[in-house]
Amino acid sequence: MTTQRDRSRIQEALTVGRSRHAAEAPRRPLGLAPTGLLILGAIYCLLPVSWVLVSATKSPGELFTLSTFQPGTGLFSNLESLNAYRGGVFWLWMLNTLIYAGGGALLSTLVSAVSGFALAKYRFPGRNLIFNILIGGILVPAVVLAIPQYLLFSKLGLADTYWAVLLPQILHPYSIYLARIYAAAAIPDSLLEAGRIDGATEFRLLRRVALPLMIPGMVTIFLFQFVAIWNNFLLPFIMLGDDHKFPLTVGLYTLLAAGANQPSLYNLIITGALLSIIPLIALFLTMQRYWRTDLSSGAVK
Amino acid sequence: MVTKRLAVAVALTAALATACGSGGSGGSAASAPASSAAAPSAAEKVELTYWNWVPNMDKIVEVWNQAHPDIHVTSSKQAGGDDAAAKFLTAAKAGNPPDLVQAEYQMLPSFVAAEAVADLTPSAGGLKSQFGDGLWSLVTLGTDALYGVPQDSGPMMLYYRADLFKKYGVDVPTTWDEFAAAARTIHKADPKSYLTNFSSKDPGWFAGLSQQAGASWWGINGDAWKVAVNDDPTKKVADFWGGLVKEGVISTTASFTPEWNKALADGKLLAWTSAIWAPGVLSSNAPKTAGKWEIAALPQWNAGENASGFWGGSAVAVSAASKHQDAAVKFLTWLNTDPAATKLLVDQGAIYPAATAAQGALSTAPEFFSNLPDFWQKAASFGAGARGFTFGPDVNVTYNAYKDAMDKAVAAKSSFSDAVTSMQDATVADMQKAGFTLAQ
Numbered sequence: 001m002t003t004q005r006d007r008s009r010i011q012e013a014l015t016v017g018r019s020r021h022a023a024e025a026p027r028r029p030l031g032l033a034p035t036g037l038l039i040l041g042a043i044y045c046l047l048p049v050s051w052v053l054v055s056a057t058k059s060p061g062e063l064f065t066l067s068t069f070q071p072g073t074g075l076f077s078n079l080e081s082l083n084a085y086r087g088g089v090f091w092l093w094m095l096n097t098l099i100y101a102g103g104g105a106l107l108s109t110l111v112s113a114v115s116g117f118a119l120a121k122y123r124f125p126g127r128n129l130i131f132n133i134l135i136g137g138i139l140v141p142a143v144v145l146a147i148p149q150y151l152l153f154s155k156l157g158l159a160d161t162y163w164a165v166l167l168p169q170i171l172h173p174y175s176i177y178l179a180r181i182y183a184a185a186a187i188p189d190s191l192l193e194a195g196r197i198d199g200a201t202e203f204r205l206l207r208r209v210a211l212p213l214m215i216p217g218m219v220t221i222f223l224f225q226f227v228a229i230w231n232n233f234l235l236p237f238i239m240l241g242d243d244h245k246f247p248l249t250v251g252l253y254t255l256l257a258a259g260a261n262q263p264s265l266y267n268l269i270i271t272g273a274l275l276s277i278i279p280l281i282a283l284f285l286t287m288q289r290y291w292r293t294d295l296s297s298g299a300v301k
Numbered sequence: 302m303v304t305k306r307l308a309v310a311v312a313l314t315a316a317l318a319t320a321c322g323s324g325g326s327g328g329s330a331a332s333a334p335a336s337s338a339a340a341p342s343a344a345e346k347v348e349l350t351y352w353n354w355v356p357n358m359d360k361i362v363e364v365w366n367q368a369h370p371d372i373h374v375t376s377s378k379q380a381g382g383d384d385a386a387a388k389f390l391t392a393a394k395a396g397n398p399p400d401l402v403q404a405e406y407q408m409l410p411s412f413v414a415a416e417a418v419a420d421l422t423p424s425a426g427g428l429k430s431q432f433g434d435g436l437w438s439l440v441t442l443g444t445d446a447l448y449g450v451p452q453d454s455g456p457m458m459l460y461y462r463a464d465l466f467k468k469y470g471v472d473v474p475t476t477w478d479e480f481a482a483a484a485r486t487i488h489k490a491d492p493k494s495y496l497t498n499f500s501s502k503d504p505g506w507f508a509g510l511s512q513q514a515g516a517s518w519w520g521i522n523g524d525a526w527k528v529a530v531n532d533d534p535t536k537k538v539a540d541f542w543g544g545l546v547k548e549g550v551i552s553t554t555a556s557f558t559p560e561w562n563k564a565l566a567d568g569k570l571l572a573w574t575s576a577i578w579a580p581g582v583l584s585s586n587a588p589k590t591a592g593k594w595e596i597a598a599l600p601q602w603n604a605g606e607n608a609s610g611f612w613g614g615s616a617v618a619v620s621a622a623s624k625h626q627d628a629a630v631k632f633l634t635w636l637n638t639d640p641a642a643t644k645l646l647v648d649q650g651a652i653y654p655a656a657t658a659a660q661g662a663l664s665t666a667p668e669f670f671s672n673l674p675d676f677w678q679k680a681a682s683f684g685a686g687a688r689g690f691t692f693g694p695d696v697n698v699t700y701n702a703y704k705d706a707m708d709k710a711v712a713a714k715s716s717f718s719d720a721v722t723s724m725q726d727a728t729v730a731d732m733q734k735a736g737f738t739l740a741q
Contacts, residue, residue, distance in 0.1 A: 061588045064562040086359070086378075147391065154395035238391060241352060241399060243378045250380070257380040258354060264557070265585075 049277070056274040060267050078271040085255075085268055092244060093251035094276070097230060099162065100247050104169040105225035109218050111170055116179020117210045121192060131180070137173030143234050150238045164239040165247070169229050175221045182217030183210065219290040223283070230280060248276045347628040349374045352389060353403035353617075354381035355452075357649035364645060365635060372628045374401075383697055386411065393417035393622065400623040401633060404449055405615045406439040406689070407505065407696040410519075413448050414694035414737075418618040420446045424630040431638050431656050435689045440616045443521055443691045449616030450637050451655030452646070455576030456684025457509045457609050460583070462571045463595040465494075469571075473597045477541055480600040481550075487571060488550040495552040497572045498564075499542045501707035502555035504700035505612050510574065511535045512610030512690055514602055519693035525740035526732060530699060531725040536718040537602070543710065543717030553711045562586040574599060576612040577653045577680050584669035592672045598683040609687035614655065695731045702727035 051068065058066060059074025066072055082090050119131055149168045153159045158167075187210050195205045211218075233249040240246055243254065252272050255265045351362065351374050362376040377399065379385045386408040392398040393415060404412055412418045425447060429437055432451050440449045461473065469490050474480040484496035500506055508518070514534035520527040545551045552570060554561045564570040566587040573579065584591065599609050617633040619626050636642050643659035646652050654660055666676035673679065693699070706720035732739060 060585060061566075064559060064566045064586060065589070086357075150391065151395050154392075154397050159392075159395065159397055237380075237384075238388065241350065241377055241379075241392065242375075254354065254378050254380045257382050257384060258356075 056271045097247040101229040104229045107170045108225045109222045112175035112179040117183045119180045120183035134173040160241045350399040351401040352399040355650040361645045398620040404618045407692040410694045419621045422447045449618035453652035454655045455613035456687035458683040459597045460573045477600045484550040498552035500556040504703035509610035509612035517690045525738040527740045531722045539717035539721045580667040580669045607686040698731040699728045
């Protein structure tokens with residue numbers, strides 16, 4: 001199989017590289033402390049996830065009787081009841097979350113990239129003022145803005161619509177800041193000058209020169225925003241009244257806060273939480289390679 | 302956290318709305334008094350939105366929609382409890398609240414204070430005879446107005462593990478003294494077992510127990526509020542539980558936590574002073590103990606009485622900003638008094654109905670209590686003596702103060718009646734800050 005052969009060749013190349021590297025570099029201490037610290041960090045991050053994974057397999061009767069990390073037998077019945085809950089409303093929430101996170105992150109990335117490019121590469125009056133306002137915007141947590149945004153959207157008649165959740169997340173100061181920094185570093189002025197001399201319009205420069213160079217940075221922004229919107233609770237909680245527009249966070253919360261006299265549906269919540277992190281994990285695994293290109297392209301220079 | 306943030310936000314919003322309003326902005330159509338809103342013509346189809354967290358309410362609403370093509374109700378399931386109240390208040394301030402909203406009895410006064418709900422006296426005042434007096438006073442706040450129609454109710458009683466009581470040779474306590482004695486006996490027999498737990502996270506539970514003792518935390522006297530969270534009955538209740546905690550003969554695990562669920566499931570907690578909706582909670586959290594529980598009246602302060610309190614329950618209120626208040630009242634009257642609808646509420650929504658006739662119509666015991674075929678009859682007799690009290694406009698402040706003060710008191714094993722006094726102080730301070738007139 002070619003793939004197999006390719007893989008072994010790559011492996012060979014890697015080992016060669018590594019041994020040469022090892023030969024050249026002076027012997028370094030093993031770095032027990034940093035490794036230990038990283039392992040601790042990994043455990044800290046993975047423990048809750050594994051708890052969710054194990055708990056999702058427990059049936060309602062087992063959830064509070066089995067010991068914490070002992071798997072139960074109820075995974076499939078949990079999935080079934082989650083699927084059946086209110087006619088499969090969970091999947092609607094999942095779809096909504098994809099729309100909010102995917103659409104919001106995409107729009108936000110585009111807006112950030114264009115604004116970051118403009119701020120990094122053009123001199124115009126008010127540039128520093130705009131940038132300083134954006135920097136100030138980073139300091140204002142989005143949570144504080146949720147209520148004023150709700151009041152504004154109510155005035156516009158947009159509360160309780162998809163736009164109410166999408167629009168406020170598009171302009172994200174930190175992403176613009178990141179895009180500006182990235183554009184300043186990744187796009188050489190000489191390249192833009194060369195383009196101009198060749199007669200390219202500014203829009204063409206943006207599309208053909210700037211944006212392709214900024215892709216690794218844009219991927220970072222996209223991932224940041226995607227995860228932020230995916231996990232966002234307060235904004236959709238306040239903005240949305242119709243439970244068919246809820247994202248997963250707010251939807252699952254209605255299962256948890258079922259009112260004082262109704263039991264919380266823990267099994268469904270835990271199973272739902274497990275399912276809701278799968279798309280995030282998938283996204284990170286597929287997007288990771290863009291970060292690697294970023295590192296390697298930096299090395300080439 | 303979220304609750305606190307929201308509460309702050311709501312307060313800010315209130316200030317903001319007042320500021321904007323005095324500026325005389327143009328877009329205030331939504332805040333126009335509902336009475337001036339034009340009544341819809343008969344042919345026009347009315348659309349109503351209804352925020353609630355009753356299980357399967359969308360199915361119940363569907364039954365209404367089938368039968369009433371002219372009034373279409375959309376049920377939207379919200380996260381229940383304090384967050385729902387804060388969200389409704391914010392929506393009301395912003396001018397786009399739902400037409401109908403589920404309002405927990407303790408939250409209704411805050412809706413009234415914010416002028417977010419309509420007075421239903423003209424259209425629904427006649428429903429009074431269909432509800433018990435105690436419940437009705439929770440939606441009138443002891444005034445002549447009517448701010449909602451009761452939907453479900455939570456008279457309190459004692460749930461206990463009959464099998465384990467027998468094992469430890471404990472009789473069902475009829476007074477709180479016997480209750481304390483039972484706690485000592487059980488904990489002595491098995492140091493890992495407790496009769497019950499004191500929950501510093503459930504102010505509603507403590508309020509119910511105080512109601513049983515005859516407390517009256519708020520009262521409306523003309524234009525002034527009377528606040529007495531630290532009245533003598535409440536202090537008596539607080540010190541009783543404080544004593545048991547200090548002795549170490551009851552658990553201090555907060556209710557509804559995973560640890561508590563585990564203790565129930567493992568048979569380490571033998572009793573729960575809870576409300577009539579407890580079977581749902583027990584069957585979900587400790588399903589394997591089905592058939593082992595029995596019920597009794599709450600232990601009494603004076604032997605031979607039959608007093609109880611309310612824990613939980615809610616009414617359905619109509620937004621002051623709703624343009625279709627008449628249609629909304631028609632729907633909520635059907636929902637909470639029509640026998641077919643209350644049957645749906647019981648079967649689908651798993652609630653204990655507030656309407657007296659609907660309570661009497663309950664026959665089949667909850668599945669979890671299949672060992673007690675007369676569960677509902679018994680429960681009704683235990684709950685008959687339940688007395689409520691008027692809730693104030695800032696119950697959330699009082700309830701948060703309960704959590705803070707009781708947490709500390711439990712940890713330090715210090716005086717519980719001091720904790721009650723700090724609840725009173727927090728409540729009074731907040732009401733003064735919000736500009737309520739207080740009677741001294």
